[in-house]
Amino acid sequence: xxxxxxxxxxxxxxxxxxxxxxxxxxxxxxxxxxxxxxxxxxxxxxxxxxxxxxxxxxxxxxxxxxxxxxxxxxxxxxxxxxxxxxxxxxxxxxxxxxxxxxxxxxxxxxxxxxxxxxxxxxxxxxxxxxxxxxxxxxxxxxxxxxxxxxxxxxxxxxxxxxxxxxxxxxxxxxxxxxxxxxxxxxxxxxxxxxxxxxxxxxxxxxxxxxxxxxxxxxxxxxxxxxxxxxxxxxxxxxxxxxxxxxxxxxxxxxxxxxxxxxxxxxxxxxxxxxxxxxxxxxxxxxxxxxxxxxxxxxxxxxxxxxxxxxxxxxxxxxxxxxxxxxxxxxxxxxxxxxxxxxxxxxxxxxxxxxxxxxxxxxxxxxxxxxxxxxxxxxxxxxxxxxxxxxxxxxxxxxxxxxxxxxxxxxxxxxxxxxxxxxxxxxxxxxxxxxxxxxxxxxxxxxxxxxxxxxxxxxxxxxxxxxxxxxxxxxxxxxxxxxxxxxxxxxxxxxxxxxxxxxxxxxxxxxxxxxxxxxxxxxxxxxxxxxxxxxxxxxxxxxxxxxx
Amino acid sequence: xxxxxxxxxxxxxxxxxxxxxxxxxxxxxxxxxxxxxxxxxxxxxxxxxxxxxxxxxxxxxxxxxxxxxxxxxxxxxxxxxxxxxxxxxxxxxxxxxxxxxxxxxxxxxxxxxxxxxxxxxxxxxxxxxxxxxxxxxxxxxxxxxxxxxxxxxxxxxxxxxxxx
Numbered sequence: 001x002x003x004x005x006x007x008x009x010x011x012x013x014x015x016x017x018x019x020x021x022x023x024x025x026x027x028x029x030x031x032x033x034x035x036x037x038x039x040x041x042x043x044x045x046x047x048x049x050x051x052x053x054x055x056x057x058x059x060x061x062x063x064x065x066x067x068x069x070x071x072x073x074x075x076x077x078x079x080x081x082x083x084x085x086x087x088x089x090x091x092x093x094x095x096x097x098x099x100x101x102x103x104x105x106x107x108x109x110x111x112x113x114x115x116x117x118x119x120x121x122x123x124x125x126x127x128x129x130x131x132x133x134x135x136x137x138x139x140x141x142x143x144x145x146x147x148x149x150x151x152x153x154x155x156x157x158x159x160x161x162x163x164x165x166x167x168x169x170x171x172x173x174x175x176x177x178x179x180x181x182x183x184x185x186x187x188x189x190x191x192x193x194x195x196x197x198x199x200x201x202x203x204x205x206x207x208x209x210x211x212x213x214x215x216x217x218x219x220x221x222x223x224x225x226x227x228x229x230x231x232x233x234x235x236x237x238x239x240x241x242x243x244x245x246x247x248x249x250x251x252x253x254x255x256x257x258x259x260x261x262x263x264x265x266x267x268x269x270x271x272x273x274x275x276x277x278x279x280x281x282x283x284x285x286x287x288x289x290x291x292x293x294x295x296x297x298x299x300x301x302x303x304x305x306x307x308x309x310x311x312x313x314x315x316x317x318x319x320x321x322x323x324x325x326x327x328x329x330x331x332x333x334x335x336x337x338x339x340x341x342x343x344x345x346x347x348x349x350x351x352x353x354x355x356x357x358x359x360x361x362x363x364x365x366x367x368x369x370x371x372x373x374x375x376x377x378x379x380x381x382x383x384x385x386x387x388x389x390x391x392x393x394x395x396x397x398x399x400x401x402x403x404x405x406x407x408x409x410x411x412x413x414x415x416x417x418x419x420x421x422x423x424x425x426x427x428x429x430x431x432x433x434x435x436x437x438x439x440x441x442x443x444x445x446x447x448x449x450x451x452x453x454x455x456x457x458x459x460x461x462x463x464x465x466x467x468x469x470x471x472x473x474x475x476x477x478x479x480x481x482x483x484x485x486x487x488x489x490x491x492x493x494x495x496x497x498x499x500x501x502x503x504x505x506x507x508x509x510x511x512x513x514x515x516x517x518x519x520x521x522x523x524x525x526x527x528x529x530x531x532x533x534x535x536x537x538x539x540x541x542x543x544x545x546x547x
Numbered sequence: 548x549x550x551x552x553x554x555x556x557x558x559x560x561x562x563x564x565x566x567x568x569x570x571x572x573x574x575x576x577x578x579x580x581x582x583x584x585x586x587x588x589x590x591x592x593x594x595x596x597x598x599x600x601x602x603x604x605x606x607x608x609x610x611x612x613x614x615x616x617x618x619x620x621x622x623x624x625x626x627x628x629x630x631x632x633x634x635x636x637x638x639x640x641x642x643x644x645x646x647x648x649x650x651x652x653x654x655x656x657x658x659x660x661x662x663x664x665x666x667x668x669x670x671x672x673x674x675x676x677x678x679x680x681x682x683x684x685x686x687x688x689x690x691x692x693x694x695x696x697x698x699x700x701x702x703x704x705x706x707x708x709x710x711x
Binding site for chain 2: 021023024025027062064066115116117120121122125127128150152177179182193195226228233235260262263264265266267268269270271272273275299301302303306307308330331332333334346348350441443446447448449451474475476477480506508509510511544545546547
């Protein structure tokens with residue numbers, strides 16, 4: 001600590017001597033929790049999560065110094081104590097992130113903490129979702145080097161963040177990418193752009209298991225390609241992981257693999273994209289006994305639409321990392337101005353379809369049940385779709401501007417949600433829901449606008465029907481006021497309504513938001529993992545700023 | 548005590564830097580174009596005219612609202628000030644393939660790039676999107692703003708006009 005301090009003071013001194021640049025950001029969230037009879041949210045009911053502190057807060061600040069080719073930064077985080085719904089590992093305060101980086105002659109060196117992604121991230125991705133408490137940053141050394149134009153090499157060694165600590169496992173990785181058109185002079189002028197990439201990642205963790213002989217080094221490799229020709233685009237990545245018995249896969253010795261392919265065609269006013277993926281035993285962590293969102297090395301994207309409307313986020317999909325296959329198609333289209341449908345301003349159409357199924361799983365022999373610990377677990381036909389459906393969704397959104405002041409956006413979503421497989425509500429099984437949303441935007445006068453949302457979700461399963469209304473008034477560029485209410489009128493157990501009022505003030509890069517009301521219990525998904533947040537009632541204040 | 552000293556050191560250096568110079572240079576970070584090419588942000592240029600850099604994502608409604616609003620007045624803005632808008636998507640592998648079709652489907656006339664692991668977003672200390680920066684002819688950040696309310700583009704345009 002003393003050494004660190006003196007280094008920092010020294011650095012600070014040096015900074016002051018030169019003409020570098022400091023920048024940073026800050027966020028702080030406070031919540032005062034109030035007892036609520038309808039939600040049974042109180043001290044007498046410990047399972048409701050009511051905090052005995054009554055008042056909780058999360059906060060962080062990043063401070064970064066840059067001077068031409070050098071940069072360094074730190075982040076301080078404080079959870080005193082963490083807001084409800086945050087992983088319990090966030091407790092206390094301290095410096096959780098510090099790094100120094102310089103680049104010279106095509107070489108870029110980072111020591112300390114860093115985030116990184118190889119390819120699509122399916123083999124390695126360190127990133128943060130601060131509002132969900134996700135952070136798997138590395139602490140180690142990273143080198144990036146570009147030996148010639150169009151060729152990019154990366155290598156890293158590090159351990160991953162686990163709340164205020166680090167995982168025990170070491171992660172080593174190399175990645176290379178070549179843009180053929182830039183690297184080879186003869187291809188410079190060709191209209192077809194081709195990029196090739198490959199990665200190798202390995203983790204090391206000592207084996208202390210008395211019962212099994214576990215691999216201490218687990219390697220994985222990936223190759224990827226991207227081809228672009230005028231309006232067409234095609235991408236694919238394949239990842240293979242050697243045997244990696246872990247808590248998540250029930251300690252089976254099967255290898256893992258993942259394939260992600262996507263293509264798109266687009267021009268002004270029209271866009272179409274298609275994507276397909278298959279994931280087989282690809283949970284990859286730097287400690288084999290970890291679960292939840294902890295120490296994940298890779299990122300397995302959910303190929304489903306990410307919704308913004310409140311009722312459409314009640315049943316969110318999260319990748320099932322042990323195995324799934326899925327498809328997604330999305331169409332964006334702008335009906336031309338002046339046409340019968342388009343009217344004076346045109347009309348926007350956005351349609352999306354996605355589905356996800358289990359992968360095929362067969363017993364390795366007649367006597368060994370599927371996924372038996374210490375065996376190869378199962379065998380799987382790569383091209384065969386499993387019988388169980390995990391998810392399916394169709395959505396369409398039409399947006400239409402009526403005149404200079406008024407705009408409507410109408411949305412319909414039909415979802416099939418296998419709750420037992422995705423979040424473990426076994427007794428609800430498949431949840432079928434239909435959602436309608438009508439959003440209205442009206443400009444009252446210059447800088448004054450009002451926006452309303454009416455949403456309805458109908459389902460015969462789980463908590464039944466919901467209705468929601470929202471009205472938001474904004475005065476550009478500083479103020480907003482909003483009221484909303486969610487009402488779970490279809491719930492046969494307890495019909496609860498969740499009213500909230502909020503207001504905010506923005507100035508430049510600073511934002512203050514205050515809200516008071518009830519929060520429904522919900523699932524929030526990130527990466528391959530979903531997390532439950534309890535219902536609550538309270539007063540919250542959020543402040544963010546950057547400089 | 549040590550912590551207090553450390554905090555004091557950081558605080559004082561922050562203050563000193565802030566007092567020195569309010570203008571900051573746009574950071575140099577590698578991002579990708581929609582056709583997969585690596586682009587460094589230090590290559591952003593617009594013949595000495597202002598540049599607007601706006602962060603968005605396919606799942607961010609206010610972001611789309613802001614870029615739609617700028618699209619409607621973009622011809623007038625360009626005519627008057629020569630400004631160029633660069634829209635940077637922070638969509639990751641989940642939505643990366645949808646970025647170009649989404650932007651094209653919306654008929655946005657902007658340069659579109661992908662910052663799929665948020666490297667540039669982090670280098671610019673962006674807390675949440677939408678977040679918009681205005682750069683002068685030397686690629687220095689002269690103004691920035693977080694979130695979007697209807698009509699915010701008018702304030703942005705006033706700032707752009709100040710650069711002419």
